[in-house]
Amino acid sequence: MRTAGGGHGEKLTALAQENPLQAEVLKLRRRWELASVLNFLDVFGPVIGRGLKLSAEDIELGLIKPDASLAHLHVVLLKGMPPVSKKLDEPDAWVTELCKKLTLWWPWVAEGKIPIVPSKGEEISKYKELDPLDRLLLLKALCEVRADHHDVVSYIKHALNEGTELSAFRKEAFGGDGKGTFYWYDASAKGHRLYKEIITLNSKTQVNGNKSCSLPIISSQWETLASNLEEFSRVAGEFSSSNIAAEVVLGKKIQRDAIPPLERLHKKKVRQLKRKQSKEALSSRTNDTSPAVSEQVGVRRSKRLAGVRSQSIMESRGLTVNQILRQRPIRNSAIPSVVLDSEDED
Known part of the structure; x- marks a missing residue:
């Protein structure tokens, strides 16, 4: 059995009072199921549909408050699982189809009791009232079911036959200390994430008649350490200066493998933002x-380009010419003075 989270109740309570949305995001990021969903959507994107352009943050917010992006994600996954209902494109019809599919598959792809089942249309309103973590479990189960279909299985077999490494489909740990602590790094179009997993092994005694046996219970505490350039840089700096050798090695790997692509992505976003701001300005x-000024300027320009002079310009130019014609210089005078015509003399 695998459980996640725990031990952070006080911090979550304080954060929930200050920023409820951020508290819900933090809860989701402490579940390994979210990391599994993001990895599944990245690895099998070519099969599921390349048009599904959702970031990790889009999926998180959709799970917290169901929106059109979350609906689109479920519809795309359900359409790859025949038989496909003709009503699937109707508003909120995907919730009913989700319940029908998972009711049959749940015992094979998930643990515990399914959060929601078909209920004559009432499941639509009930889904919106679910806790975000329950919606995450439903999405994770749906991805598991989708992975069992023929097109996904064929995609894996074909890729392996072509020489693709198995690690492309089965994630390998980014690092660890050999004592139950593992680090996982996932970089994709959905986003860049660094996770920390602490696995503990406990035993539980079970009595069957006169015999008793110990059953191993595996518990997992999951945490998202970084999701952007600033957080990756901070974690890399902390690990590089650590007294633990495994963390120092991990810090160097982050600096070498994770920081450069994040820096390129950051520069690209900055350039896009500047272009957007320039266009807006x-x-x-x-x-x-002013429309009036623009109209007047446009009229003058259009007349000038067409070779047409406005009446006011022609009139003023005519007066100037007449004044020049009515003036004559005085003979044998070095001083440039002007006298009036005889008809104007006294």
Whole structure:
């Protein structure tokens, strides 16, 4: 049995009072099921559908407050699992189809009791009332069912036959201390994440008649250590200066393998943001121009380009010419003075 989380109740309670949304995000990031879903969507993207462009943050927010992105994700997964209902594209119909599919598969792909079952349409409103963690478990189970279908299985076999390493489908630990602590690094279009997993092994005594036996119970505490460049840089710095040799090695691996692609991604986002701001500024200046002024300028320009002079310009130019024609210099005078015509003299 595998359980996640635990030991962080006080911190979550304090965070929930300050920032409820961030507290819910933190709860999701302390579940290994979320990491599994993100990895599944990345690895089998070519089979599921390349048009499914959702970031890890989009999925997290959708699980907290169901939205169109979460609905689209479920519809895409369900359409790859025949028979496909003709009502699947109707609003919220995917919730009913989800319940029908998972009711049959749940014992094979999940543990415990299924959070929701078909209930004559009432399951739609009940789904929206579920805890985000329950919605995550349903999504994780759906991914497990989707992975069992023919197209996904064929995709794996074909890739392995072509020489693809098994690690492309079965994630390998990024590092560990050899004492039950493992680190996992996942980099994809969905986002970059660094996880820490602490596995503990306990025993439970079970009595059957006159005999008793000890059953191993595996518990797992999961945590998302970093999800952006700033957090990766901080973790790398802390590990590099650690007194634990395994953490020092991990810090160097983060600096070598994780930081460079994150820096390139950050620079790309900065360039995109600058281009967006430039376009918005240009659009703002265009919109701020007075319509009346723009119209007058446009009229003058259009007349000038067409070779047409406005009446006011022609009249003023005619007056200037007449004044020049009515003026004559005085003979034998070095001083450039002007006298009036005889008809104007006294």
